[in-house]
Amino acid sequence: MANQLEIRNLHARIESGEEILKGVNLVVPKGEIHAVMGPNGSGKSTLAKIVAGDPSYEVTAGEILVDGQSVMEMEADERARHGLFLAFQYPVEVPGVTNANFLRLALQAKLGQDVSVMEFYGKLQKALQILEWDESILTRYLNDGFSGGEKKRNEILQLMVLEPTYAILDETDSGLDIDALKVVSKGVNAMRGPGFGAVLITHYQRLLNYITPDVVHVMVEGKIVTSGGPELALKLEEQGYEWVKGLAVAAG
Template identity: 60%
Template sequence: MATLEIKNLHVSIAIADGLKPILRGVDLTVRSGETHAIMGPNGSGKSTLAYTIAGHPRYEVTEGEILLDGENVLEMSVDERARAGMFLAMQYPVEVPGVTVSNFLRTAKTAIDGKAPALRTWTGEVRTAMDALRMDPEFATRNVNEGFSGGEKKRHEILQMELLRPQIAVLDETDSGLDVDALRIVSEGVNRLKGNSEVGVLLITHYTRILQYIKPDFVHVFVAGRIAEQGGPELADRLEAEGYDRFLASAV
């Protein structure tokens, strides 16, 4: 069991003439086995929250804290956070020329587990996970994200999540740019991990369509850097019908 607690989180980014506040007091708790959807209009700070949890150096925490099972996440380096059990499926995964997917996955697995995976079982595990995500075996020999289509990049993110088996997974707009088939394949991957582990999921999205495949337990509406409203799955239905307009009007 793991608990991710975000308390009164304020985050800024550096701009030419100082710091620009993006998050203005976020409170959120994600426990093992729970799925939280964070929804909100563009520019509301959803991705900032995701990258701050992962520890991207661009984002400066000016107030508040992030705790994983009581441990101060903000004092951990990026790789320590991942080894502590956190995972970020990125919206824009980065190319790493000359590093093959298979080498990358093995290196990451070794780092997370603290020892190299047993070669025999690992190869099978990777192949099974790739099959389930409808990824051609040839994919493993390609360089990380190099020349990947949008859908391939997202499947590759979910592949990593399934193999690394995090305690808390943050999915940053994993649905963006996916057609219906790819969306379903990616969602199945998330649901598989939810089914065979106790992963807590923080699903960040602009649209509700991924929520037809991945059922949230909680829905939080993010506006202007803080949570404006929260509720159960029914809140997502209401957003689908009404859009974000009523939140935007009140945020001004």
């Protein structure tokens, strides 16, 4: 069976009927990290949310396949059990649930079985060490009063504990100072390996200095209009998006 996350000709619209995704094609083989860049409003976060199973969008055509299996009929939690992970651009606050409890529940939900406290804390300790974070973050309520940087770092902690097969990380770099950016990158790089594939949505080439992508894709007006190696991100940094907008027009 295909060892890849495949998004095939995905079209989606919002309630008003406006089409946001206009035929997205993206293949991320297991073991690779791909970056998706593109101007504001081009549909990057929408794509991430739809892959995770956000029901507020209507998919009108296309498919999302995880290792060859369609996830289109699956709810968000079922997709997670099939190995998908999404970190949100604006993480929600969940007052009353500690970070550690949330993580353990999420891990149990993903595995479909209980996880012993010992095993769970073993995973946590390892992740916290890589993220250079102390345990006090575990007893805080989920995202409640977390700084922007703490939320982002916490997403990577979730990623490391849940160990998904495929992750879509939306603007993991936004709001991070340079030290936190390095630490978060360390976490993603620690996940790198033959059993893990990821899509990094980012506006800045800077992140890609720390996490070298195998492929860079550019999304404009609801479509991937061009793809290339890491040098494509450098070109965008230098030249902006005007020239890729031309490609979107040419693609029709």
